Amino acid sequence: MNPTRKRRLAIVLSVVAAAVVAIGLTVFALQRNMSYLFTPSQVQEGQATQYKSFRLGGMVKAGSIQRATSTLRVSFIVIDADGAMPVEYTGILPDLFRDNQSVIATGRMDGARFIASEVLAKHDENYMPKELKDAMAKAHQNKKIDDTAMKDTPK
Amino acid sequence: MIPELGQFALVLALLLAIAQGVLPIVGAWRNNAALIAVARPAAAGQGVFVFAAMAVLIYAFLTYDFSVAYVADNSNLALPWYYRVTAVWGAHEGSMLLWVFILNVWSVALAAFSRHLPPAFVARVLGVLGLIGVGFLAFILFTSNPFLRELPMPADGGDLNPVLQDPGMTFHPPVLYMGYVGFSVAFAFSIAALLGGGMEQAWVRWARPWTNVAWAFLTLGIVAGSWWAYAELGWGGWWFWDPVENASFMPWLVGVALIHAQAVTEKRGSLPAWTILLSLFAFSLSLLGTFLVRSGVLTSVHAFASDPRRGLYILAFLIIVIGGSLLLYAIRAPKVATGKAFAPLSRETGIMVANLLFTTAAAMVLLGTLFPLIGDALNLGRVSVGPPYFGFLFVLLMAPAVLLLPFGPYLRWGRAEGNQLTTMALRAGIAAVICAIVAAFFAQGHLRAIAGIGGAVWVGAGTLSYVIKRWREMPRGRRFPAEMAGMLLAHTGVAIFLIGVMLSESLSVERDVRLEPGQTESVGGYDFRFDGVEETTGPNWRADEGIVAILRDGKTLATMHPQKRTYSRGQVQTESAIDAGLFRDIYVALGEPMEATNVKGAWALRLYHKPFVRWIWLGGLFMMAGGFVAAAERRFRAKRAPSAAAAATIVTPPTKASLA
Numbered sequence: 001m002n003p004t005r006k007r008r009l010a011i012v013l014s015v016v017a018a019a020v021v022a023i024g025l026t027v028f029a030l031q032r033n034m035s036y037l038f039t040p041s042q043v044q045e046g047q048a049t050q051y052k053s054f055r056l057g058g059m060v061k062a063g064s065i066q067r068a069t070s071t072l073r074v075s076f077i078v079i080d081a082d083g084a085m086p087v088e089y090t091g092i093l094p095d096l097f098r099d100n101q102s103v104i105a106t107g108r109m110d111g112a113r114f115i116a117s118e119v120l121a122k123h124d125e126n127y128m129p130k131e132l133k134d135a136m137a138k139a140h141q142n143k144k145i146d147d148t149a150m151k152d153t154p155k
Numbered sequence: 156m157i158p159e160l161g162q163f164a165l166v167l168a169l170l171l172a173i174a175q176g177v178l179p180i181v182g183a184w185r186n187n188a189a190l191i192a193v194a195r196p197a198a199a200g201q202g203v204f205v206f207a208a209m210a211v212l213i214y215a216f217l218t219y220d221f222s223v224a225y226v227a228d229n230s231n232l233a234l235p236w237y238y239r240v241t242a243v244w245g246a247h248e249g250s251m252l253l254w255v256f257i258l259n260v261w262s263v264a265l266a267a268f269s270r271h272l273p274p275a276f277v278a279r280v281l282g283v284l285g286l287i288g289v290g291f292l293a294f295i296l297f298t299s300n301p302f303l304r305e306l307p308m309p310a311d312g313g314d315l316n317p318v319l320q321d322p323g324m325t326f327h328p329p330v331l332y333m334g335y336v337g338f339s340v341a342f343a344f345s346i347a348a349l350l351g352g353g354m355e356q357a358w359v360r361w362a363r364p365w366t367n368v369a370w371a372f373l374t375l376g377i378v379a380g381s382w383w384a385y386a387e388l389g390w391g392g393w394w395f396w397d398p399v400e401n402a403s404f405m406p407w408l409v410g411v412a413l414i415h416a417q418a419v420t421e422k423r424g425s426l427p428a429w430t431i432l433l434s435l436f437a438f439s440l441s442l443l444g445t446f447l448v449r450s451g452v453l454t455s456v457h458a459f460a461s462d463p464r465r466g467l468y469i470l471a472f473l474i475i476v477i478g479g480s481l482l483l484y485a486i487r488a489p490k491v492a493t494g495k496a497f498a499p500l501s502r503e504t505g506i507m508v509a510n511l512l513f514t515t516a517a518a519m520v521l522l523g524t525l526f527p528l529i530g531d532a533l534n535l536g537r538v539s540v541g542p543p544y545f546g547f548l549f550v551l552l553m554a555p556a557v558l559l560l561p562f563g564p565y566l567r568w569g570r571a572e573g574n575q576l577t578t579m580a581l582r583a584g585i586a587a588v589i590c591a592i593v594a595a596f597f598a599q600g601h602l603r604a605i606a607g608i609g610g611a612v613w614v615g616a617g618t619l620s621y622v623i624k625r626w627r628e629m630p631r632g633r634r635f636p637a638e639m640a641g642m643l644l645a646h647t648g649v650a651i652f653l654i655g656v657m658l659s660e661s662l663s664v665e666r667d668v669r670l671e672p673g674q675t676e677s678v679g680g681y682d683f684r685f686d687g688v689e690e691t692t693g694p695n696w697r698a699d700e701g702i703v704a705i706l707r708d709g710k711t712l713a714t715m716h717p718q719k720r721t722y723s724r725g726q727v728q729t730e731s732a733i734d735a736g737l738f739r740d741i742y743v744a745l746g747e748p749m750e751a752t753n754v755k756g757a758w759a760l761r762l763y764h765k766p767f768v769r770w771i772w773l774g775g776l777f778m779m780a781g782g783f784v785a786a787a788e789r790r791f792r793a794k795r796a797p798s799a800a801a802a803a804t805i806v807t808p809p810t811k812a813s814l815a
Contacts, residue, residue, distance in 0.1 A: 007499075018511075022515060025548065025551065026519060026522065026548060029543075029544045029547050029548050030522075030523075030526070030540060030544060032543070032544070033540050033541040033542075033543045033544035033547075034526075034530075034538050034539075034540060034541075035538065035539055035540070035541050036536050036537060036538055037536075037537035037538075037539070038537075055539070067749060067750075069749055069750070070669070071669060072667055072668075072669055072746075072759050091667050092390075092667050092744075092746035092747070092759050092761060093746075093747070095726075095727045095728055095729050096726075096727070
């Protein structure tokens with residue numbers, strides 16, 4: 001092999017090696033940090049059982065927000081058209097968190113309760129995250145229930 | 156009547172943009188001087204009409220013209236005048252107008268400051284910018300017209316989203332767009348070079364100042380956005396790996412690679428194809444950013460409800476621009492771009508390795524950002540990728556870049572010598588280890604803080620030792636030409652940024668607590684005394700304003716006034732209070748009253764102590780300054796001289812360049 005070819009071979013081999021390492025690490029990082037979104041009814045159907053931590057999306061049930069008086073613990077119920085899930089969170093809730101607001105909570109199940117480590121409500125009060133809308137639409141479709149219930153987005 | 160004038164202005168601008176996009180390119184192709192000469196007047200004309208449209212929209216906001224739907228949706232009688240001006244870019248339609256407006260700022264600047272370039276080349280560059288203008292003006296006119304009337308006219312308008320009612324928001328979007336859109340100039344230069352078929356070897360030198368300035372603006376825009384998120388979103392984070400942040404960060408990363416690759420191509424004639432490809436990517440990612448923010452396909456704190464037609468239009472536009480430019484690249488690049496070879500140990504190699512790291516980082520961010528879409532397409536369910544994915548891979552990719560950075564200036568073009576590198580590595584390495592050991596005594600057990608200090612000193616000492624070397628070896632006036640001064644500034648910025656990130660991430664104390672009036676809580680060596688809540692009002696809001704005294708050893712250092720505002724339409728917005736300092740920030744934000752009915756009682760509060768957090772933005776500002784200073788290099792403004800003579804011009808200017 002002449003020197004130019006040798007050098008090219010070295011370059012190609014090192015690029016391939018770097019690419020393999022990069023792809024391996026990326027897949028590793030992706031697998032560890034992928035987080036699925038489920039609605040309460042999907043969780044209750046058992047779709048989320050294989051995931052230790054996931055995101056729960058839905059609407060805050062009107063009148064369900066209860067605060068402890070001496071700590072920052074808050075509990076509320078997240079609903080979709082035909083499921084409801086009690087959620088517990090310790091900390092300060094976002095500004096837009098309120099009754100009938102769409103929220104996405106990250107956390108894990110503890111028995112029948114969902115223990116949230118993070119709760120997000122979005123900036124725009126008319127806005128519902130697309131993935132949440134889709135997830136809720138899909139949950140409804142499975143149950144063959146018309147989705148008028150979710151059209152009353154809060155104004 | 157006046158809003159219709161804005162509409163007419165946009166239509167005229169579109170017609171002129173078509174002329175600007177078609178005629179000069181045909182002229183340059185057919186060698187027709189008359190058609191080539193159309194470029195500048197057409198650009199100026201488009202600029203005038205777009206500026207007019209912008210002025211009309213601002214006027215409509217200032218005069219409360221609620222018959223215009225966009226004005227009625229985004230402002231009201233109580234909104235102060237400065238927020239009525241910024242409301243222009245507070246929602247989709249106006250942002251798009253701002254996009255085109257800034258495109259025209261760049262086009263007009265280019266038309267004005269390109270007299271020393273060959274007319275055919277300028278014609279192609281302006282032509283490409285004209286075509287981009289056509290795409291966006293048509294988008295505004297057909298899918299998102301800000302001048303649409305709403306009849307009957309409402310008596311009062313809605314409101315600007317309260318998170319946007321903040322001084323940071325007044326300039327964050329325009330500056331960010333200056334950067335985003337600025338990459339269109341680098342893109343246009345590359346397309347012009349491809350179209351020209353290698354007629355002009357010097358085009359990279361002409362493109363460099365524009366790219367540097369665009370990148371500097373983008374840096375400033377990202378810094379401003381990060382600062383705004385920290386101060387305004389109410390929970391003290393400065394970066395979230397949110398899709399919209401990523402959208403601005405990807406072109407930034409590619410931009411870093413691009414400005415370095417341009418230096419290689421300009422000075423050494425190596426890697427021209429790579430440079431062209433990077434400028435195509437930088438602009439494509441800017442367009443993708445616009446698409447991500449505006450289409451609402453991804454869940455993001457920035458996403459607002461949106462019309463799917465727009466997403467479709469931008470997607471089609473994206474495909475045409477990216478597909479078209481890559482096709483042109485595939486056809487023409489082999490002809491235009493034949494690079495010179497270089498030794499394995501040389502500055503070219505160093506920059507190439509750094510380039511690969513930065514583009515890989517951009518690809519990694521792109522993958523993570525688009526993963527929800529990919530998951531959706533592959534039926535994986537509704538997946539998103541958490542911040543730890545980005546954090547892990549980004550640190551992994553940037554660590555070698557930080558390690559290599561101090562070697563950069565020491566590496567010679569073409570072929571570098573090893574011994575200088577070893578000396579520098581020894582010096583900087585020893586300095587880094589000593590500082591890390593000292594830091595270990597102060598920051599016990601905080602490995603990240605210690606690593607941060609070590610890394611920052613490594614970069615800082617390496618850069619400083621190069622400054623000293625230049626100072627000793629070069630005569631006055633030739634020590635630090637603007638280009639080099641810019642590089643040194645930006646590299647120093649990296650060191651400062653490292654300190655900010657690593658120290659604030661590892662040493663911050665964040666506590667959410669419940670406090671009764673009069674109660675004290677100790678965080679990070681400071682006592683926070685909550686003195687209750689009072690009511691206060693602003694032009695279009697009322698607020699509960701907390702009073703929090705910060706004490707140290709019994710002495711009051713500051714009194715902070717965090718607010719919980721309720722705007723006229725009922726939206727609630729947290730205004731944090733920050734006692735800023737070079738070495739630490741104290742951050743207080745109100746949560747909610749423990750009993751909703753009793754605001755005079757106990758409240759939930761966020762009390763944060765954030766050491767060195769300000770250095771994050773300070774580092775960013777250094778990088779930005781580096782971009783601007785480097786763009787002032789005299790060599791870039793030289794007349795069409797061959798590059799050998801251009802290199803000699805550095806010798807002639809006495810003091811100005813070094814002061815710049």
